[in-house]
Structure formats: structure tokens, C-alpha cells
Amino acid sequence: MQLPVKIVFLQTLHRNPSHLPCYTPLFQFITSESGGGGRIGIGTGNSDASLLRQTRQLHCQLLLRGFDAKLIPSFLLSRIIAAYSSLQDLNSATLLFSSIKISVADTIVFNALIRGHARFGSPETTLQLFRAMHVNNIHPDHFTFPFILKSCISLQSLDLGRSVHSLCLILGLHRDLYVGTSVMDMYVKLGEIRSGQYLFDSISMKDVSSWNVLIAGYLSIGSCERASDLFDKMTVRNVVSWTAMISGLAQNGMADRAISLFHAMEEQGVRPNWITIVSVLPACGQIASLEHGKKIHRHATSLTLDGIPAVQIALLSMYGRCGSLIDARRCFDRVTSEEGMDRRDLVVCYNTMIAAYGWNGRGVDVESCFEEMIGRGLEPDAVTFVSLLSGLTHSGLVEQGYRYFKRMRSFYHVEPSMEHYSCVVDLLGRCGRLEEAKAIIDGMPMEAGASVWGALLGGCSSERNLAIGEIAAERLFEMEAYNSGNYVLLSNMYAEVGRFERVEELRRKLRENEILKNPGCSWMEVKGKCYLFTSCSPSPFVCESTLEKMLKKMKEAGYVADTRLCLHDVSEEEKEHSVIRHSEKLALAFGIMKCESRDKLRVTKNLRICVDCHNFSKLISQVYDREIVIRDVNRFHHFSQGSCSCHDYW
DNA sequence: TTAGGGTTAG
Numbered sequence: 155m156q157l158p159v160k161i162v163f164l165q166t167l168h169r170n171p172s173h174l175p176c177y178t179p180l181f182q183f184i185t186s187e188s189g190g191g192g193r194i195g196i197g198t199g200n201s202d203a204s205l206l207r208q209t210r211q212l213h214c215q216l217l218l219r220g221f222d223a224k225l226i227p228s229f230l231l232s233r234i235i236a237a238y239s240s241l242q243d244l245n246s247a248t249l250l251f252s253s254i255k256i257s258v259a260d261t262i263v264f265n266a267l268i269r270g271h272a273r274f275g276s277p278e279t280t281l282q283l284f285r286a287m288h289v290n291n292i293h294p295d296h297f298t299f300p301f302i303l304k305s306c307i308s309l310q311s312l313d314l315g316r317s318v319h320s321l322c323l324i325l326g327l328h329r330d331l332y333v334g335t336s337v338m339d340m341y342v343k344l345g346e347i348r349s350g351q352y353l354f355d356s357i358s359m360k361d362v363s364s365w366n367v368l369i370a371g372y373l374s375i376g377s378c379e380r381a382s383d384l385f386d387k388m389t390v391r392n393v394v395s396w397t398a399m400i401s402g403l404a405q406n407g408m409a410d411r412a413i414s415l416f417h418a419m420e421e422q423g424v425r426p427n428w429i430t431i432v433s434v435l436p437a438c439g440q441i442a443s444l445e446h447g448k449k450i451h452r453h454a455t456s457l458t459l460d461g462i463p464a465v466q467i468a469l470l471s472m473y474g475r476c477g478s479l480i481d482a483r484r485c486f487d488r489v490t491s492e493e494g495m496d497r498r499d500l501v502v503c504y505n506t507m508i509a510a511y512g513w514n515g516r517g518v519d520v521e522s523c524f525e526e527m528i529g530r531g532l533e534p535d536a537v538t539f540v541s542l543l544s545g546l547t548h549s550g551l552v553e554q555g556y557r558y559f560k561r562m563r564s565f566y567h568v569e570p571s572m573e574h575y576s577c578v579v580d581l582l583g584r585c586g587r588l589e590e591a592k593a594i595i596d597g598m599p600m601e602a603g604a605s606v607w608g609a610l611l612g613g614c615s616s617e618r619n620l621a622i623g624e625i626a627a628e629r630l631f632e633m634e635a636y637n638s639g640n641y642v643l644l645s646n647m648y649a650e651v652g653r654f655e656r657v658e659e660l661r662r663k664l665r666e667n668e669i670l671k672n673p674g675c676s677w678m679e680v681k682g683k684c685y686l687f688t689s690c691s692p693s694p695f696v697c698e699s700t701l702e703k704m705l706k707k708m709k710e711a712g713y714v715a716d717t718r719l720c721l722h723d724v725s726e727e728e729k730e731h732s733v734i735r736h737s738e739k740l741a742l743a744f745g746i747m748k749c750e751s752r753d754k755l756r757v758t759k760n761l762r763i764c765v766d767c768h769n770f771s772k773l774i775s776q777v778y779d780r781e782i783v784i785r786d787v788n789r790f791h792h793f794s795q796g797s798c799s800c801h802d803y804w
Numbered sequence: 805t806t807a808g809g810g811t812t813a814g
Contacts, residue, residue: 265805269805295805296805297805298805300805301805301806303806330805331806332805333805335806335807336807338807339806339807361806361807362807363806363807364806364807366806366807366808367806369807369808370807370808392807392808393808394807394808395807397807397808398807398808399808400808401809402808427808427809428809428810429809429810430808430809431809432809432810433808433809433810435810436810462810463810464809464810466810467810468809468810468811470810470811471810471811499810501811502810502811503810503811504811505811505812506810506812507811508811508812509812535811535812536812537811537812538811538812539812540811540812540813541811541813544812544813544814547813572813573812573813574813576813576814577813577814579813580813604814605814606813608813608814609813609814611814612814762814787814788813788814
């Protein structure tokens with residue numbers, strides 16, 4: 155409804171305040187204006203708080219004129235309940251509902267309350283209301299079932315979902331477009347993609363949402379090619395179809411495809427909404443594409459989507475993952491300084507900022523940000539502690555981290571989970587406290603998973619503790635036989651001590667089990683273009699003579715290749731030849747050639763940076779007087795004037 | 805009334 159229409163109604167109401175039909179469109183207007191938690195930002199200047207005030211005023215007017223709930227016709231009653239529900243005031247909605255006799259409540263009144271509980275309340279209460287309908291012989295309709303099916307999804311109950319589907323069939327409601335789509339969605343989200351596909355193939359009433367449900371389903375199980383096929387076959391696509399594909403690709407690690415699709419969507423003239431923006435930003439963070447991230451930020455600003463908390467948090471995370479802490483902090487300050495912010499949003503915002511400091515090796519800021527959060531009276535959650543512990547680990551703040559871990563349950567009321575055990579094993583393991591780390595694993599209240607043993611193996615690898623490393627590796631080979639990373643870590647440890655017969659044995663195991671090693675690669679963005687470097691083949695972007703020239707200059711400055719990690723028992727010369735062609739070194743050579751001297755060289759690598767590349771990068775930052783930022787699979791290294799932000803602890 | 809969404813380890 156447009157604003158002038160509202161004014162016309164208000165004028166009518168002013169002249170004849172007892173004329174009930176005038177109230178209905180007003181409550182409807184309020185419902186349509188509500189932002190579902192203030193996130194949509196329609197832009198007419200009505201905040202949810204002011205809409206709730208208006209709802210209460212209008213409701214009070216009705217009561218003052220003698221219209222209590224029993225005298226209000228059910229259609230208007232359902233509109234008032236809907237208005238309260240959409241503004242998340244479920245108490246008022248429920249109170250109003252309970253002030254009428256349940257036997258006179260009809261389907262539309264129930265539907266209004268069910269909708270509110272399904273969106274903002276609990277699935278249990280939603281289903282209780284559904285049962286109450288049944289007990290009172292009030293028939294559910296095509297408006298009821300989508301919310302009931304949504305509740306089955308929330309409860310992760312396939313059995314319940316199947317029963318509700320049966321009821322739809324009995325009532326003949328399965329042919330309804332909305333009910334049909336919701337049934338499909340229920341099967342797809344509860345792991346029955348084949349049933350979803352079967353329904354999709356068999357139903358005649360299909361619209362863009364039916365396609366979107368199936369596409370999202372395939373993406374959720376990692377079947378990007380089937381999802382792409384469906385997407386390509388669609389004759390009509392809407393913003394949800396595009397967003398589903400973008401987010402699915404990003405979540406399946408196909409960040410570059412996700413970003414390309416976002417641009418393709420824009421070219422087709424489809425306007426992104428805030429969900430599209432928060433779906434594409436993680437893709438920029440994944441590949442550390444600061445240029446794309448900034449471009450999308452500008453775009454979000456031009457669409458006035460940047461004020462939405464979820465967008466700000468996604469931006470903050472993206473900047474953190476792109477190594478731009480100044481921009482990250484700017485987003486953080488904007489969200490946290492706003493009045494009346496939702497506490498949940500604030501917690502997520504702090505979690506993200508803590509993580510961003512952690513990735514960038516700013517341990518002191520990790521701790522102060524956490525303490526600031528506590529000082530504001532916010533309750534940390536499980537994610538906070540993962541960010542906090544790993545953030546302190548990256549900076550070697552072991553005592554602080556260990557103290558927080560020990561106080562998690564007693565002081566902060568957060569139960570340590572597997573993730574937290576992985577973090578604390580990593581924390582202790584990295585600084586050589588491997589016996590303690592192993593003791594923690596032995597005392598865990600749950601069976602240690604691969605993440606925990608992986609953290610221990612990582613610690614053993616840095617500390618060169620083969621005895622415990624072998625124990626961890628054995629467990630990992632049982633648990634995740636096809637993860638090549640574990641074989642590589644153990645191989646490296648054997649190679650370092652010259653036990654090449656064990657290296658060869660592991661290599662044979664990899665071959666026999668057809669396990670593919672994850673080849674190392676690095677990439678770099680220069681003037682909007684992304685360049686990929688691999689160590690296995692000659693680079694099309696860096697010629698041999700450039701590389702030799704750089705190596706000569708570096709050797710003059712004191713560089714000596716650290717070849718301890720070479721897995722082959724070959725000559726030192728051959729080892730040096732291999733080490734100098736590591737992908738991040740090729741990227742750096744390219745960056746020095748192509749980038750302006752004032753520009754930071756930003757390299758991203760898919761694996762952990764090796765000791766030699768770390769030493770080399772430190773020296774190159776000094777010899778060539780360049781600021782270098784390398785993001786490896788775990789964290790950032792900011793190199794400047796011969797030293798690294800990680801202080802050689804990573 | 806249905807479909808897409810922000811934070812977390814190695």
C-alpha cells in the first residue's frame with residue numbers, strides 16, 4: 155500500500171473512528187511495512203519500533219471504543235495478530251488470540267498466529283497450535299501448511315514431515331503451488347533430495363520457487379553441476395535463483411564462479427538484494443579478492459543496503475579475510491556504535507572482529523576486543539571462543555588462551571565442544587607443549603575427531619616430534635584416509651630427519667589408495683585481473699631470467715635456500731631449484747615487476763606457507779623495500795622491512 | 805503463504 159492511501163484511511167478513521175473496516179487496511183499496511191527484525195529497510199522511514207507503537211495505538215483505540223476481541227470480526231482480528239506477529243511481539247499476538255474462545259477462532263486467525271510463531275517463535279509452539287486446530291475441528295488450509303512444513307524442517311523431523319505431507323494429500327492441498335513447493339523444500343532440506351526431484355518431476359504446478367528449491371537442494375549436497383544444469387534450463391529466473399546459485403557456489407569453494415555469476419546477474423539487469431550481497435561477499439573473502447570486495451561494497455552502498463547489520467558483518471568478515479583491518483574495523487565501529495542494535499547481531503559482529511584480528515596476527519587486539527565484548531555485557535557463544543582461542547594461538551599468546559579455555563564452562567557458561575578442543579590442542583601443540591596437548595585429548599569427554607588429531611599432528615610437525623606425530627597420523631589415516639595433507643605432514647617430518655625410506659613408503663600408500671595431493675598454488679590480483687601461479691610447471695607470467703635475476707639479488711643479500719622439506723633424496727642444487735619455484739615466490743617476482751612500488755603486494759596461497767618462502771618474503775620486503783601481505787590457508791603474514799607480523803610463529 | 809542469507813579451527 156502506498157503512503158497516500160494510508161493517509162486517506164487515517165482521515166476516514168478520524169471522521170468515523172467506530173467504522174471497523176477502516177482498521178483492516180491499516181493493520182495490513184503495518185504488516186507489509188515491517189522489516190522482520192529491522193533488516194530489510196523498505197525505506198519509508200517506519201522502523202519496527204514505531205510500527206509496533208502504531209499497532210498498539212490502533213489496538214487501544216479499538217478497545218476504548220468498546221471493541222474487545224470477542225466483538226472484532228475474525229478477519230480484522232487476524233490482521234491485528236499478523237501485525238503483532240510480523241513485529242515479533244508474539245506475546246501480544248498470543249494474548250489477543252487467547253482472549254477469544256478457541257472454538258470461535260477460525261482458520262485465518264490460527265494462520266496469523268501460526269505464521270508469527272513459525273517465523274519468530276519456536277517450531278514446537280507452531281505445531282502445538284496446529285494440533286489445537288485439529289482438536290477444535292478447525293481445518294487447516296493452503297496458508298497453514300507451508301508454515302507447518304517449515305517447522306518440521308526446523309525440528310529436523312522427516313517422520314513428522316512425511317505425516318504432514320500425507321495430510322496434505324488427504325486434504326488435496328498438495329496441488330496448491332505454495333504447499334507443493336513447501337513439501338518439496340521439506341524433503342530436500344531433510345536429506346531426501348530424490349523425493350524432492352520426484353515431486354518436481356511429477357507436479358504440474360511449478361513456478362520459479364519450485365526450481366529454486368531444487369537448485370538449493372543440489373547445492374546443499376555439493377552437486378554444483380546438477381544445480382548449474384537446472385539453473386541454465388530455467389526460463390524465468392528471479393533474484394532468489396541467482397542468489398541461491400551464488401551462495402551455493404561460494405559455499406562449495408567455487409568463489410571465482412560465484413563472483414562471475416554475481417556480475418552476470420547484474421549484466422542481466424537483476425537487482426541484488428541484501429541476501430545476494432551477503433552471499434557473494436564470503437566468496438571475495440575466500441579468495442582474498444579485495445578489489446572485487448570493495449566493488450561490491452560500493453554497489454551495496456549505492457543500493458542503500460550497506461546499513462543492514464548482516465551486510466556490515468559480511469563486509470567486516472570480507473575485509474578481515476582480505477587482510478584490510480582498517481576497513482574491517484570501520485565496519486565494526488559502524489555496527490557497534492548504532493543505537494538499539496540487536497544483541498545477537500552485536501555478538502556476531504564481535505565474533506567476526508575477533509576472528510579478523512586473529513587471522514592478521516593481532517593477538518593483543520583479539521584479547522582486548524573480547525574483553526570489550528564482555529564489558530558491554532554481551533554473552534560470548536561457542537563461535538566467540540573458537541575465534542578467541544585460535545586468534546591467541548596465531549600470536550603465540552598461549553597462557554592467555556589456555557586460561558580462557560579453562561574458564562569457558564565455569565565463568566562464561568559455554569560448554570567446550572570438539573572445535574574448542576581442536577583449538578586448545580593447536581594452541582599447546584604449536585608451542586611444543588605436546589604432552590599436555592595429548593593429555594587433553596585423552597581426557598576429552600567425547601571421542602576426539604580428525605580436527606583434534608590434525609591439530610596435534612600440526613603441532614608435532616612444527617616441533618619435529620616424530621613419536622607423538624606418528625600416533626596422531628595413524629589415527630588420522632584411519633579417520634580420513636583420503637586426506638592427503640596428513641600424509642604430506644608426516645612425509646615432511648620423515649624427510650627432515652633423512653628417513654627417505656619412510657617418505658617413499660608413504661608415497662606408495664598415496665599411490666595405492668589413489669589419493670591426490672593438493673598441489674600448491676598462489677594467486678595475485680593486479681589491476682582487476684587475477685593471476686594464478688603453480689609450482690609444478692613453468693609460469694606463463696614469470697620468465698626464467700627474471701627469476702634468476704631475483705635469486706642472484708637475494709643471494710647477495712644473504713639468502714640461503716632452506717631445503718629441509720624437500721621430499722626427494724636429491725642433490726642440494728636440485729632441491730634449491732625446486733624450492734625457488736614455489737608458487738608464492740613466482741607470485742612475488744611477478745608482483746615486483748607489475749605493481750607500483752607504493753602498492754602492497756598481496757598474495758594468497760592455498761596451503762600453509764613453508765619456512766623457506768617465509769624467510770624469502772621477509773628478506774624480499776627489505777631488499778626491494780616492498781610491503782607484502784601473504785595470506786596462507788590459515789592466516790595472514792604482513793611482511794615489512796625484513797620482518798613478519800607473525801614474529802616467525804605460525 | 806513457498807524458495808536464497810551474516811560469525812568459527814587446521
